[in-house]
Every structure is written in C-alpha cells, then in structure tokens.
Amino acid sequence: MDIKNRVLEIQKLISINKFSQAILDCEKLIKKFPENSYFYNLCGLALQKSDQTNKSIKYFKKAISLEPTNFAAMNNLANSYKGLFEYKKAEDLYIEIKKKDPTNIKVLNNYANLKKEFNKYHDAINLLLDAIKVNAKDVNVLSNIAACFQSIGDMNKAKEYALKVLDLEPNNTHIHKFISDMLNYRKDKNHLNTMRELLHNSSFKNFASKEKADLYFALGKAHEDIGDFENSYYFLNKANLNMKENKNYNFFHIQKLFNNIFKLFNSLDDKILKKKQSKKRVIFICGMPRSGTTLVEQIIASHSKVSGAGELQYLEKVINENFLEDAKFNKQKIIEELSNEKNIIFERYFELLNFHNFDTDIVTDKAPQNFIWIGFIKFFFPNSKIIHCSRNPKDNCLSIFKNQFSSNTMSWSYDQTLVAKYYNLYLEMMNFWKLKYNDFIFDANYEKIVTSPESEVKKMLLFCDLNWESECLNFYQNKKTPVQTASVSQASKPIYKSSINTSSGFSKYLSEMFEILDTKS
Template identity: 30%
Template sequence: MGNALKDQGKLDEAIAAYNKALSIKPDYAETYNNMGVTLQDQGKLEEAIAAYNKALSIKPDYAVTHRNLSGLIKYKRNDPQISSVDELLKRLDLKDADRCHLLYAFAKMNEDLGCFEAAYDNYVVGGALRKKLLAYDLRHDRALFAKIREVASSLNDFDSTPPNAKTSHTPIFILGMPRSGTTLVEQIIACHSQVQGAGELNFLGNLGNSIACGAKPLTPDSMTKLQVKYLDELAKLSNGHQFVTDKMPHNFLYIALVLKALPEAKIIHVKRNPAATCWSNFKHYFQSNGLGYSYDLSDTVQYFSLYQDLIDFWDDLYPDQIYHLDYDRLTVDQELETRQLVEHLGLDWEDACLSPHENKRSVRTASQQQVREKMYSGSSEAWRKFEPYLNGAFDEFVTQ
C-alpha cells in the first residue's frame, strides 16, 4: 500500500502505510528503504538518511540502499559506509543488479574524496552492468528517431485538427535531455499561483507513441482520443489551476504530436552545455529503465546528437512554436531569463518565481536535491574534473 501511494504521489499517506507495516514487522529493511525514498521526494533529507541507515543496520548488504544513501551524503575518508561497500564489492556471489548499485555508490564515494580516476572506473563498470541488464542497443533508438521524423511529415500535413475540447487547463510541456535543467525550470514555473507542477507524466508517451512512430493509423478519431484522454488526465492533477506542467524530458520526441493534438499547449525546450548534459546522464543511475543510452559514454554522446538533430528538425518544421531556454544563461542571469519565460507563458509576473528553492512541492526526479538549493552557476563545468580519463569523448562539443 505504501508503494502504491508513493507511486501516486500521495507521500504523506505512503509514510503512514509504511509506519503501519513497521508496527507489524519492525525489522523490515525494505520498508525503511522505501520510506527513505519517499522522505527524499518530500525534501526531508535528514529523515531520509535516518531511514536508509536503519535499513542498513537491519540488512548491511542491502545494495540499493547503499546507492540511495550515497546520493545524500558528502563523504569523508573515515565514513564506515565506504569500507562496507568496498568489502561487499569483493564478494564473488553478488548478483549483477546488486553489484551495479554498489559500483554507483562506490563511484560517488570516490568522487567526494577527490579520487576521480577510481570514481570514473566505477561509473564505467557500473554503467556497463546496467546496460547489460537492460539489454540496451543504440540501434533501436536510431530507428525510433528515424521513424518519428518520417511520420512527422504526415503529421505536419494532417488537416483534421482535433475539436479542441473545452478545457480550463493548459499544458506546459517542459522537455529536453534529462539532466539539462528541466526540473529547475518546472520548479520556477510551479512557483506561480496559476500553475500546478505535475512532474514527469507518462501520459503523452503512453497515448501517443504508437501514432508518432506510425504503428497506429493517423486519423481524426485517433487524434481526438489522444487530445481528450490527455486533457482528462491533466485535469485530475490540476488542483484547480489553469496551467499544468508536464516535465517528462523525452516528450521532445512528440513535439509534432503536441502541436497537432494539443494546439493550446506551451512547449519549453531546456538546453544545457552538451558536455555537462552528457556527463550528468552518464554518471547517474536512473530508476526508469528507458534511458539505456546513458550507461555508456559513447552511447550517451551519440544519443545527444540524435536529440540535437531532432530539435533542429522540429525548429525547421515548426518555426517560433518552441521556446528555447538556456539553462546556463538562466543560472547567470536568473531574473532576466525568468521574466522572459513568464512573459512567454502569458502569465502576470510574480516575485515567487525568483525563489524556486523555497517551493515545498514534492520533487521526484534525479535533481530533487539541487532544486532545493539557491540557484548557482558553474555546475556545467563539473565534468572537467574527469576530463583526463574521458579520452576526448566530448571533444566535438568543446570545440563547437
């Protein structure tokens, strides 16, 4: 019940269910781990750390908890968790999934200690294991991008616009590569009194992927169903607000679909320094299984090129219909970029949009900690600590 409520975003109710489970079985390590994840989503980091530590006190070899905890700690050399993970990695009976979690935890520990070569080696080996477990092959994504571009021509020529069902809710799609600043941008927009931040929604992909890829016929009926179903789902999350954000980054695949089926929608494309974006994808363990490209540096760079080419394709096809927001410029000139964004959305200015770190809404993405801190510049240079070990992987970006 706790897990189901957590997945629905009902985090207080999830915590209550976990506590009830623990009243029945006080040594249930899995419950403490799941409680830690939920508390982390709420921004209650000290409580989350305590929950993860409790799980490890019950189950010291709990690999996923070691990785979860590592994301919340700034490690120093005397931290006992470091030696615990190091010893666990020497075991020969580890399952691949557990070894993968531990490798990512150990990479983070070494990075905190300034041991960048060791950290990089662990990210590489951990990523290779994750890619193997997901059976990822970049050729599948290449084929997907090609198919989407092919179908886009038919979508562009499609005359039968959906009936534009009467709705008081306007979608704001915030999209781009993962780790490009989409969570921060949503946090800024969600500070506005007329906007509900709904997070990463899978509705568009679930409803429209088959149309965008040509697996389902493009007809007036299929487009109308897409529009009505999407807006119905959005209404359930609106909490009475006129505007609702959908921050699923990979919705950049479906821009043609959005512009045809949901013409009232706003599209915000967030872009960031390519090397920083690729590095941040590569070093992160994503809960979603749909980001297999991120676990091999070469795959990540090639996927980024596919994404960049597709964005250019959309711009040529739909000029002036996509708002491009540069994350790095946002961090340098926060007020100017924020005011221009709010104006583009057709909203009246509210000063709260300049304090996204004070927004107490639950954040359930990889950037949940960063968006609770004051905005700062320079994060896009963090990858350079690892530059000596990358064998020129980002050279094409650095020379652009």
C-alpha cells in the same frame, strides 16, 4: 525434482531475469496441476516482470478464481493494472485487500507506491507507517519511507530512515547510494570509508550486478566530491559496465523511430491542427535527461496558477496506444483523429492526469524525452507550451553517465558511445522541430538560468502567459512539487553554479564520448 524444488528453481530464474525459461517451467506445472492457484500466480509474476503485463492479468485472474483469498495474486493483479495506468482498478484492489487483510505489508507498500504516482506523498507515508507498525524491521518499507521524505525535501527524515535500513542491513548498497546522493564528501568522509570497507569485503564479489552498480555509483559520486576524478571515473565506469549486463538495448529502434517521425511530420499539413478548445493546458518541459528539466519545473510549478505533475509517461502512452506500432506510425489514423471534432488524445491524457486531483488549470509535465513528441503536442495540444531545456553537451552527457535510471528505455545511458550518439540524435530532432515550429518552443538554457536567474525566469513566465511571482525563484523553500528523479537532492537547494563545466575534470577519461559529441558541435 520435487515440486518444492521446482518452484524454488523458477523463483531463482525470475530473480536473475531468465523470464522465458521461468514462464515455460510454470506452464509445465500448470498443465500438470491445472487447479493450483499458486502456479498461475507465479506464472503471472514472471510475465509481469518480463514486461508482458497484459498477459499476466489472465493468470492472476485465474489464480483468484481458483482461490478467492489469494491475496498475493490480487496484489500482483493490482500491480499489473497500475503498470497499465488502469489506476481505478488498481486502487480498488489495494483497498479490497487492505480491508480483508489490514496487516498485509506488501499491499500497504504497493498502495503507497500508487499514491506516489499522484504526488500524494503524505498519504503514501501514512500507509508505510501502518506497515512499520506490523513489522518495524521491513527493509523495503523503511527504504520507501526514506525515499518519500527525500522527494518532499525532508532530508533529515530521509537520512533517519535510511540509517535504520543500514542498521538492519549494513551491506545494503541501494541505501548506501541513496545516502551518497545527500552527502557532501568534502565535509563528511565517514560514509566514504564505510563504503570502501564494504567494497573490500570478501562477500562483495558475490553481489548481484545491480547491487555492485549501486555501490560503484555511490563511490564515483564520493570521489568526485573530493576532487579525485581518476577514481571517480574508475567507479562510474564499473557501475555502468554492471548496469549494462543483461540489457540488450536496440539503438537501431530509436533511430528508426526518429526517422519515421521526420517523414511523418514532413508530410502532415499544419492546416489540420486541432483547435484550442480547453482552458486546461499543459506546460511540457523537455530535453535530454539531466539537462535542467527538474529545475525548470520546480521554478514554474512554484507559480500560484500552476501544479507540477513531475515526470509523466502519459503522452508517450497515449501516442503508442493510438498511432504507433514497432516504430511505425499509422498516418491515416492520425489524420482521422485530427479531423474528428473530439480530441481523444487530449482527453485520454487528461483522463489519466485527473487521478492527480490538481486544483489548477495549468500543469507541468517534465518527462524529458517528450522532446520526441513535440509534433504531436503541436497538433493535439494546441494551447500547450513547450519549454526545451538545454545544457553544455559534455556536462549533460557526463551527468547521464554518472546516474542510474529506473526506466528500461534509458538502457543506452550506460555506454559512453551510445550516450553521445543519442545526444546527437536528440540535436537532430530538436533542429527539425525548431525549423517547423520555432514559435511554439522556448529554449531554457541551464547555464543562462543559473547565472541570470531572475531575467531568465521572467522570460519563461512571459512565454507561458504567466505573471511574475517571486516565489518562482524561491522554489527550494516552498517544496510545492515533490521530486522522484535523479535530481531530487539538487531540487531542495537554491540555484547554484557548481554544475557548470563539471566535465572538465573527466575530459581525459571520457574522450570516446566527447569526440562523438564534437562531431556535431
């Protein structure tokens, strides 16, 4: 096989997630051609995509040392820094490439993604519009602009750019799903018919699993809208089956983590809590995914004294960096850090948060699965607040089953049994925290909020030491906090009750899930 074909084969391996073989083949090429910058970049890319981000950096740097104008390697290096939360290094590289190669569309797109991390959507849109000037038919850029407009609540612009993608690629299932999230199919069946035609197109069987899943999720949503629960479940089930392919979720690992947390916090003495030492504070909004965390953040972040940071990974990162390895905690190090005068956990968290340039002292962090880390919040963020969002278990788990999640940590969400088992683990965890730190936690129940919004919002604000502001009920109008999660379409609407008891239409199709949930009710 000649070099060109070997490279094509490696690129194919990367595209189908066979990273180990791709890395092995790259290493063979590097050994044979040690001065070839391209092969180092390719190997770095395979490492990056296989979540070996730290290792990828060495290869990208080597590629750049061999060829200082290898902008692809520089761009990939910036992406690796971004993935490791080394935001300054990432931004410096994007700016450097942009100066030397101002029409580099990939860099403009990736730099826009970095801006989105900090909720700087207008900056991101400007970068993407620059990219469109270079190539008005770049589907990735058009899709990204559509997503940006959706996140800031401009649904008309979002649809406008999404339709531009479909004009170029009528079979783009990702965009069909994107559009489906914004439509009510009781009023508009044209798009449903378009998706049905694509489903029956002879080429559909050759689509990748993820592409098929996108269309199945969209069809599932459309059929639910028109009250056809049988077909809705049929498509949702197919979507989840396709998402499960090539995912090997280790459920035992999360059970082990939870058990180790129970042991750790049963053995820690509350007397070693960190002292309140900063006027800066975080309102952590957590619970199961799809439990109302976005709604609650939109409400609270509409307050004049609060900024909404969205779904941050910083807390989990800081804990992993300092205390955790393979689900095991370094208890001695935790005790040492609690004894130190400086609170490095708090400081590292705010070091990352400072990239957002918020002008308020109070910030919301709505990463749902921060419920796992409530004990750490109690010990290291003593002046913070915890709002725990809950919802009817069956509605909650159905909503998870209906949605697609970008994070690999959510791989359990594509299996009925695992969704219910995870939910029961979450209940066990929350019961544990409430027994220990009940006064530290406010329960925000989704059903109560949507039926009695003003009284429930007043209770939340009081718990957060915030005065009443009517803007908190008008969050959908001010659009102060952008939304990147699966709740993005709902966040642009007033509080509504139609999400209550949504599971009733699916009860006979999700009996496997609901029976496991019933064992804990």
